[in-house]
Amino acid sequence: MPPAVRFGVNYTPSEGWFHHWLDFDLDAVRADLDSIAALGLDHIRVFPLWPYFQPNRALIRPRAVEQLVALADAAAERGLDVNVDGLQGHLSSFDFLPAWTQTWHRRNIFTDPEVVEGEAAYLRTLAAALADRPNFIGMTIGNEVNQFAAGPHPDPDRITPEQAGAWLRRLLDACEEGAPGKLHLHASYDAAWYQDDQPFTPEHSARLGAVTAVHSWVFNGTAQRHGRTGVATEHHAAYLIELSKAWADDPHRPVWLQEVGAPAPLIPAEHAAAFTEATVANALDCPDVWGVTWWCSHDVSRDLADFPELEYSLGLLTSDRRTKPAGEAIARIVKEGRPHAPATRTTALVVDAGPGRSVCAPGGPVFEAFARLTADGVRPTTVLANRADDKEHLAARGIDEVLTPDQVTQ
Template sequence: MRFGVNYTPSRGWFHHWLDFAPDDIRADLDSLAVLGLDHIRVFPLWPLFQPNRSLIRPRALDQLGLLVDAAGERGLDVSVDGLQGHLSSFDFVPSWTTTWHRRNLFTDPDVVEAQAAYLRALAGALAGRPNFLGMTVGNEVNQFSAAPHPDPDRIDAGQAERWLRRMLDACEEGAPGRAHTHASYDVAWYDGTHPFTPAHSARLGTMTAVHSWVFNGTAQRHGPGGAATALHAAYLVELAKAWAVEPARPVWLQEVGAPAPHVPPGRAADFTRATLAHVLDCPDVWGVTWWCSHDVDRALADFPELEYGLGLFTNDRRLKPAGEAMCRVVREWQEGAAREPVAPRTTALVLDVGEPDGAPGRGVCAPGGAFFEAWMRVASGGGRPAVVLAQRARDADHLAARGITEVLVPQDTP
């Protein structure tokens, strides 16, 4: 079980790459040491690292290496996101893909080959470092492919899969054998028209990454103290397992945070403890990476209000109550490291989304959907429900491999 944090620099946010300051980075990483974490996830800004289609800046790669080395000196492994892409409501795409050079990010042959070269270069620059975990293709790059993005690069599910495979292959070419994955925001699980699908998330890459944000309708529907709000991350972990080919495929809770006002600051610590407790009761979780390390400096303009206060630390590196809560959970888990593995979830709810690869009916999985609400009723009543696709509900070998001994349809839940 791994515990980490998405590293948001306290000075300048991700614009810190423009004024790279190793001493500030080291001070940030020192502040994380008190939490007992073992990894961070970091975010190069794509336009700064590859400002021209044929130019990947060597100095930028060197600076990324310095950050990874500084983390290693503090006992922290590092996962690196490549195509940034989208961060905290801002898009960072290079000028050679926009306006006069407007080209589809997922299908234009020149763009795709340049993206692959960039990911290969990032991975290759870090491949020799023992604390380099691997690459994530990008942060929620799926948001560029459909509404509500104001200028989407439209594709279908087949094109999305071809693009993902090409990007993951490039990561593997640069750093063979590392943990390379990709990450979608939760529309991939909740919208049957979205081109990035649950099958893509659960079957491509080394592990499945899920991002849990309760401002997606969960907190609005169930309230900041509602059981479903604290259970949402665990729900996504279990939902992800339904599509996996390998029964024990690891799931990485790559992003989860306490966004105000959906989770008021006074409730953030309780939300953190409850969310982690539920997730740690799920089998096959690789790790949890909290969003995020440090608050965004309010001197920076135009962020959505909720983005400013998501850190476990303030931007002057003072530990916040949510950070204290995470620290306690991490220490309690580490002190019980000899514990038995998490028990299988023996009861599964049957999920029918139609044909599973495209999952046209996955809207039932969204907050307010029939399946979502049924799962939450069982879980909030003390149950430990897993999820099984309708096509596998009578597959004895699949059920046995996952430890499932009972299946229920949503209509049969209390």
């Protein structure tokens, strides 16, 4: 039997959002974790804010690290495992970079040797503090750190793909040094798969770290183009899972759907539960899924200002810890214990990214051909053009039919 799929949630504290680290209240955290555990979930993804934990390159605040460990221990008491994202980094439209990387001290966070060693020390410290906790899954380097490396970020630290790869390897090594044998990974937003000039590449996502992480957000042009109930919209997460496999060297590399949510108004509140059900069901029809981690646990409180409107309504629970329809949908899926033994996807769509990764983006030929095949009842996966005639590779993945986008859409 294949291993069971993990179901979890990205933990957004109901009181103070991620600023709760400034006024850490373990009782409030425990109440949040109780409401998460009541949904039947088995893990949370946790976000220390980097400037709060490492305000100076040579100062990783011991008290902040102790609070992180206390949160992890409280989660363990409720049967919840914990993944920790270290470099925050970017969350819900806000950037959190320490002062020692900005303005008068401006240095490239990916290439400056002192900055990188400071980052490595920070990640190593967090990992080591949790290494002996049985419920510690491992480290994610940071949340969508690739957004700092290219536009549309207003002030990017530009690097080459080679520099991005070197940075990822150094920091993954630091996580392993702190907590040997744990599941350490990195996470990019979908520009890694869709944006031609993004230096964090599909190869990085699909080949570095213990698993491949994908973050699925249909406000990227998918829902605008295909509508809230469109095949491409309800299968966007599944598409990213299968798209990642084109670049993976391991034919059965695990893929973690690490972020996925129902963003209003493209997904209206009254449709959030149906979207959640469909998205999860379609993701579970993909082989080799490690887990599904919804964004997010609790709504952002209306007491906090300046968030994009959609951020106030993404939770499975309200900011006063009441379960919303999407939360009920997730709880129902978990309770049903749907077995994860999907059939092999035997039809592969050829991905030729030579012209650029935008061929895979919403509106691109690969994206639209995948949606067409799915609408026709086919369960496609993807294969790189330079592997499309590799019989050994195809056999290892169980692929017996290879189609180009032109063959699908003509």
